[in-house]
Amino acid sequence: MIDDLPPLRDVIAAHGLSARKALGQNFLLDLNLTHRIARLPGDLSACDVLEVGPGPGGLTRGLLAAGARHVLAVEKDPRCMAPLAEIAAAHPGRLTVLEGDALAIDPLAHLTPPIRVVANLPYNVGTELLVRWLTPPEWPPFWDSLTLMFQREVAERIVAVPGSGAYGRLALLAQWRTTAHIAMRLPARAFTPAPKVDSAVVHLTALPAPRFPADAKVLSRVVAAAFNQRRKMLRSALRGVAPDIEGHLRAADIPPTARAEEIDLERFCALARSVAAA
Numbered sequence: 001m002i003d004d005l006p007p008l009r010d011v012i013a014a015h016g017l018s019a020r021k022a023l024g025q026n027f028l029l030d031l032n033l034t035h036r037i038a039r040l041p042g043d044l045s046a047c048d049v050l051e052v053g054p055g056p057g058g059l060t061r062g063l064l065a066a067g068a069r070h071v072l073a074v075e076k077d078p079r080c081m082a083p084l085a086e087i088a089a090a091h092p093g094r095l096t097v098l099e100g101d102a103l104a105i106d107p108l109a110h111l112t113p114p115i116r117v118v119a120n121l122p123y124n125v126g127t128e129l130l131v132r133w134l135t136p137p138e139w140p141p142f143w144d145s146l147t148l149m150f151q152r153e154v155a156e157r158i159v160a161v162p163g164s165g166a167y168g169r170l171a172l173l174a175q176w177r178t179t180a181h182i183a184m185r186l187p188a189r190a191f192t193p194a195p196k197v198d199s200a201v202v203h204l205t206a207l208p209a210p211r212f213p214a215d216a217k218v219l220s221r222v223v224a225a226a227f228n229q230r231r232k233m234l235r236s237a238l239r240g241v242a243p244d245i246e247g248h249l250r251a252a253d254i255p256p257t258a259r260a261e262e263i264d265l266e267r268f269c270a271l272a273r274s275v276a277a278a
């Protein structure tokens with residue numbers, strides 16, 4: 001038992017919280033498991049936690065039991081407000097809940113640094129938020145670390161190395177400004193209802209400065225174009241990115257006939273700098 005609140009199955013039954021596919025609802029009901037996930041970001045007692053997509057609150061309860069100073073939870077489904085209010089009442093002053101779309105809400109007004117982000121979100125929303133959190137114009141960002149659940153295949157793309165099939169935009173953007181590793185793997189049956197594929201939690205820690213200088217927007221644009229046509233030679237995949245792309249590729253020490261998969265982060269950053277300087 002991690003707290004005195006009722007088991008999640010009872011909470012879900014009491015509030016009629018049948019899982020909705022459109023909201024990507026696959027809940028974690030085992031509080032021992034959510035408590036383990038909540039400890040992956042390390043000691044939270046001096047941190048505010050931004051939790052995105054708390055649902056009925058399994059991970060939220062884990063985070064509070066793990067000692068988080070304050071949790072700000074952003075949830076789109078109005079049916080989850082009542083169960084989340086019960087958790088807030090059991091932990092006075094430690095849980096704030098915002099109802100709305102995490103892609104539209106700016107949570108910063110409600111958070112005090114240091115801030116860690118923890119989420120078990122539908123994977124498409126999670127990927128979009130991850131890219132936003134990794135590509136602000138200025139660095140370091142508002143958060144110290146991100147602990148995020150993904151489909152296992154997406155998690156593997158975040159930590160992939162050059163030359164592998166999983167290597168691409170997510171690996172480059174994540175590894176440019178963070179250290180990232182897979183912190184836990186979960187079988188599909190850990191969730192209710194069980195999704196079709198297994199999941200994994202990725203933990204990303206913000207570096208004090210990016211590994212190599214580059215403009216975030218230009219780097220994003222270059223790697224997106226390079227990997228959108230990953231089987232093409234870079235001189236044709238990147239044709240729309242800048243006039244004289246072959247000159248930029250040579251300036252970055254990249255053979256124009258190479259494919260995106262062969263090029264490491266350092267050379268993509270050099271390419272982004274050359275394109276930005278033109």
Ligand code: SAM
Nearest residue numbers: 023026027028053054055075076077101102120
């Ligand atoms: N964190 C809970 C858990 O681990 O059991 C729920 C996880 S469930 C995979 C994803 C949650 O994200 C759902 O509660 C869903 O309603 C919520 N959600 C989906 N899209 C969202 C969005 N755009 N903004 C905020 N919450 C969202």
